[in-house]
Amino acid sequence: MTDTTRPPVPPFTRETAIEKVRLAEDAWNTRDPQKVSLGYTADSRWRNRSEYATGRDEIVALLTRKWNTELDYRLIKELWAYDGNRIAVRFAYEHRDDAGNWYRSYGNENWEYDEHGLMHTRHASINTLPIAESERKYFWPLGRRPDDHPGLSDFGF
Numbered sequence: 001m002t003d004t005t006r007p008p009v010p011p012f013t014r015e016t017a018i019e020k021v022r023l024a025e026d027a028w029n030t031r032d033p034q035k036v037s038l039g040y041t042a043d044s045r046w047r048n049r050s051e052y053a054t055g056r057d058e059i060v061a062l063l064t065r066k067w068n069t070e071l072d073y074r075l076i077k078e079l080w081a082y083d084g085n086r087i088a089v090r091f092a093y094e095h096r097d098d099a100g101n102w103y104r105s106y107g108n109e110n111w112e113y114d115e116h117g118l119m120h121t122r123h124a125s126i127n128t129l130p131i132a133e134s135e136r137k138y139f140w141p142l143g144r145r146p147d148d149h150p151g152l153s154d155f156g157f
Contacts, residue, residue, distance in 0.1 A: 006039055009117035010085035017082035020117075021089050025077040026144050033063035041120040048124045070095035070103075074138035076145060078152040080108065087111045092157045094131070094138045104131045106157065 008016035027036045037056040046053040046062070053062045067073060075093035082088070089109050096102045107126035114120050137155055140146050 004116065006117040009115060010113050012082045012084070012087060014079075014082065017087050018079050020087060020113075021077050021079045024089075024111075025075055025091075028075050028077075029073075029142075029144055031067045031073055031142075033060040033067065036063055039119060040122070041114055041118045044118075044120050044122065046122045046124070048122070049126050069097065071098065072096050072142065074140065074142070074145070076138070076149075076152050076157075077109075085113045085115075087113070090152065092152055092155075094136055100133075102131050102133050102136060103128050104135075104137075105129075 008019055012020065024039065027039055030036070037059045040056060040059060043055055044053075044059065046059060048062060051062060053059050070093075073093060073095040075091060077089045077091040080088040080090050087110075089111070090107070091109065092104055092106045094102065094104050105126050105128040107124055109125075110121075110123045111119050112121040137150075138145075140149055
């Protein structure tokens, strides 16, 4: 698999950083590990909770395991900060397990991009809390979050 350019590319402005965050959110909301992996360099390095992955094959394996257990996954990301080729985001996602128990996970990610707009480093810190089904906030149809759906700040997350 060869790397291609994935605009927007660094150095990021506020507008292009916000765009990059939304593109990442949209990709993750597909829950398609192969598609998501294409936003990363072939040798990308991840820290995801206590798990480490290097390269697209390991990223695909990690995401496959994730979405096989995190059902009805819906994610919202929000820009926190940016500088040059780095972006920091905060996020929250909701999912259920196969027993019907609901969870909301909150976290922060630090991203570093190459000159082609591919992420080569991702550090994620994530906390997961059980929630009652009545506490859910994300109800859009599976897939891309609608443009008019509230974001993290709107929910006070």
